[in-house]
Amino acid sequence: MLERLNEAMARIEEDLATEVDVKLLARIAGTSEYHLRRMFSALAGIPLSEYVRRRRLTRAAAEVLSGQDSLLDIATRWGYGSNEAFARAFRAMHGVGPQEARAARKALQSQQILTFKLVVEGSTSMEYRIVEKDAFQVVGRGTRVPLVHLGMNPAIVDFVKGIGRPALDRMEALGDGEPGGLLALTYNQEGVEEGAQLDYFQGVVTSREAPEDMETLAVPKNTWAVFTTEGPYPETIQHMWRDVYTQWFPSNSYQSAEGPSMLRTEIDGETAKAELWIPVTS
Incomplete structure (x- = not known):
């Protein structure tokens, strides 16, 4: 189960710049969409949709700091229809707007890529x-x-x-x-x-x-x-x-x-x- 869940995590990275299809992720993980969402939330501590959003904003932050593309191009690439919408989402995660982050080279937050591993703790059985x-x-x-x-x-x-x-x-x-x-x-x-x-x-x-x-x-x-x-x-x-x-x-x-x-x-x-x-x- 965990191996297939990690395959779904890898697919998220492949599809970040386009559409992340949760139904496809569920098929990769060998489970239902409902169970995938509940399982992911319990294991990761955040909803699947929030993880995808934070991964996109992490990738976008790297592009903001690189200075190679305009902020509008970056916003559009990562699914935001305007600079304003992108700036609100960016600030909510990073605590600073994209323009200020680029100008002042501010330290930003990063959502790491998640992988899941089985950890054995104790010997308690569950009845x-x-x-x-x-x-x-x-x-x-x-x-x-x-x-x-x-x-x-x-x-x-x-x-x-x-x-x-x-x-x-x-x-x-x-x-x-x-x-x-x-x-x-x-x-x-x-x-x-x-x-x-x-x-x-x-x-x-x-x-x-x-x-x-x-x-x-x-x-x-x-x-x-x-x-x-x-x-x-x-x-x-x-x-x-x-x-x-x-x-x-x-x-x-x-x-x-x-x-x-x-x-x-x-x-x-x-x-x-x-x-x-x-x-x-x-």
Whole structure:
């Protein structure tokens, strides 16, 4: 898997000055476009589109400093329709505009070419099972929140507090399916960088109709990889997400599939037991 992913990285370099076709990259990597984007983001720490943008601006920066071509020619070559658009993107990455960088020979940022290697760390195994599940519905309430990598997510904490304990108890009483209990579902995530927006839904799997003050989220038939963990809260749960994408997927034949991920958590003081459901395809 990593060898083919590196072949896709090499193809990005070949196509930087033209169009980078993500569907082609996915075929080279032997996976789906959706899984390639999720895998790349988890491994690299930035979205694939952002990596391509930063590589283009790195190449453009070298041409700006060389002084051989006009700034408009460089902007056009790297996909910008005007000097203004190029200058905004250039400044966002390098902290200085292209004209100033050329005149003052400023030090600029560089996005290195990424390659991926397998690193073996420790001997910890990851407990999981594969579950085939028909379509079902989740009843609860949803919102849009920013991504937080470490520590509590204030937006989620405030949202759940806003639902209130009585409503959460009524919600939990509706549950009659697997996974049981209150669930946190996340989907439609824009990226992996801190602050990226995603949909968050608090609810239960149920066959019952939603009360007037709640809504229904339909989840299609799917295959699920189910992971379990236990440890300090919330670090253990956040590390489980990271390890699934950076360790488990590269070591197995499954790929992540589109759809919501589901997390069930039991908190006891500073310790939590968690079960994470991720839709997959083989």
